[in-house]
Amino acid sequence: MLPSNRHYAVVLTAFRLYAGFFWLAYGIEKFLHPATFLPPTGLMATYLAQAVAHTSGAYHGFLVGIVVPHERLFAELVRSGEVLVGCALALGIFTRFAGGVGIILGLNYLASKGGLGSVAAWTGIDGFSIVLSALCLLLPLGRPLGVDAILYALRPRPATAPAAHAAATAPIEAEFVEEPPLEEASAPRE
Secondary structure, eight states: OOOOHHHHHHHHHHHHHHHHHHHHHHHHHHHHSHHHHSTTTSHHHHHHHHHHHHOOHHHHHHIIIIIGGGHHHHHHHHHHHHHHHHHHHHHTSSHHHHHHHHHHHHHHHHHHTTOTTOHHHHTSHHHHHHHHHHHHHHSOTTSTTSHHHHHHHHSOOOOOOHHHHHHHHSOOOOOOOOOOOOSSOSSOOO
């Protein structure tokens, strides 16, 4: 016997809440203690210095050319992104979009450590955040006990014509058509 829809709703809601509180735990800390995170002396500056040392290629160029000169802006984006993703998942609003942003954040953290190609790096907290966010993107986690359920119910639906609806719901019956036998071969001869 399969579990009821209510059971699945409880499990999905618990999973979504866990993902939301996961992101909130990391983001809120950065707001509560900004001096320990924000540049020039905070963790973000140290993090960027290590990222520049451990990366290469296009991502390294992105870090050196864009992120480092604007490290204060990117520090704000990181901590705001984590809190917004956490809030969206905890409330169940725009959960799929929040899951996508969480994937981008996690991939960025993994890439900054030079770990995109390392299996060991994927087993850490950054890989976990990517998997957690991917499930929020792929599953309808906002519909059970979330704001997404209200938004889903309010979305406009196309009107169906009564005849089209009747034709779509009518049972399908087999129809046999008599055909005269072929007088010559139907395949071309070589």
